[in-house]
Amino acid sequence: MIPDIVLFIILALVAVASAVGMLFSKNAIYSALNLILNFSSVAVLYLILGAPFIALAQVTVYAGAIMVLFLFVIMLLGAERLRRSETLPYQQPVSIILAAILAVVAIYALLFRPLGIEAASVANPDFSSPAAMAEMLFNEYLLPFEVTSILLLVAMIGAIVLTRKRQRRVQR
Amino acid sequence: MIPLSWYLIFAAALFSIGLFAVLARRNAIVILMGIELMLNAVNINLVAFWRYVNPELIAGQVFAVMVFAVAAAEVAVALAIFISIYRRRRSVSADEIDLMKW
Numbered sequence: 001m002i003p004d005i006v007l008f009i010i011l012a013l014v015a016v017a018s019a020v021g022m023l024f025s026k027n028a029i030y031s032a033l034n035l036i037l038n039f040s041s042v043a044v045l046y047l048i049l050g051a052p053f054i055a056l057a058q059v060t061v062y063a064g065a066i067m068v069l070f071l072f073v074i075m076l077l078g079a080e081r082l083r084r085s086e087t088l089p090y091q092q093p094v095s096i097i098l099a100a101i102l103a104v105v106a107i108y109a110l111l112f113r114p115l116g117i118e119a120a121s122v123a124n125p126d127f128s129s130p131a132a133m134a135e136m137l138f139n140e141y142l143l144p145f146e147v148t149s150i151l152l153l154v155a156m157i158g159a160i161v162l163t164r165k166r167q168r169r170v171q172r
Numbered sequence: 173m174i175p176l177s178w179y180l181i182f183a184a185a186l187f188s189i190g191l192f193a194v195l196a197r198r199n200a201i202v203i204l205m206g207i208e209l210m211l212n213a214v215n216i217n218l219v220a221f222w223r224y225v226n227p228e229l230i231a232g233q234v235f236a237v238m239v240f241a242v243a244a245a246e247v248a249v250a251l252a253i254f255i256s257i258y259r260r261r262r263s264v265s266a267d268e269i270d271l272m273k274w
Binding site: 016042132140148 | 178191256
């Protein structure tokens with residue numbers, strides 16, 4: 001009980017701090033590294049929630065694959081710093097206000113409208129094993145699963161087509 | 173056990189930070205990272221609600237896996253677009269990609 005709460009608070013602080021670090025680093029590489037820290041701490045949160053498969057998928061897919069892709073592209077383009085350019089003067093304050101309003105309203109709604117949901121107790125200790133999840137995924141959610149695979153295929157083809165060098169017209 | 177609302181507040185904070193990154197940063201790659209952060213906050217909500225409301229049904233985790241797949245696809249396509257833009261304009265600043273601005 002108490003260790004859980006302490007762990008949750010530490011992880012939440014690390015995650016929020018690294019998200020803020022992502023936000024304010026001038027260099028995009030540091031942003032990406034901060035985001036990796038954020039994703040890893042969220043993965044540990046999933047473990048506390050009792051979702052081991054999601055936690056490991058978070059580490060491999062998000063912190064691994066997606067962030068490596070980000071780092072690759074940042075280094076490939078050399079785009080870690082932008083040239084200085086004209087900016088809208090009101091953009092920064094307006095976005096601070098909008099994001100702060102969203103945060104305050106969401107937190108207010110959660111704090112002062114109690115949900116009245118207690119953690120459901122579970123009889124079966126194996127309730128979220130990858131095997132149980134696979135059974136669900138391949139029986140009840142088979143169609144969405146297949147649609148997702150088609151989506152990934154389409155994204156792959158799209159990425160290849162978009163990054164292909166434009167070819168000069170070939171002479172017959 | 174930790175109250176459900178803590179998870180929701182945590183996810184709301186992450187979502188707001190991601191929203192701020194999307195609105196305020198000019199580097200298009202960091203904007204995409206903000207979107208990833210927002211998707212991640214949604215995932216925390218999905219898993220937390222699954223655990224607290226109906227743990228016997230594993231639907232919440234299944235949805236989280238789908239969000240993973242969609243996020244991966246989105247990042248691949250978006251980064252490909254950035255590479256393509258960079259080839260033409262030598263920049264990924266969101267301010268300079270303004271061809272469709274009236």
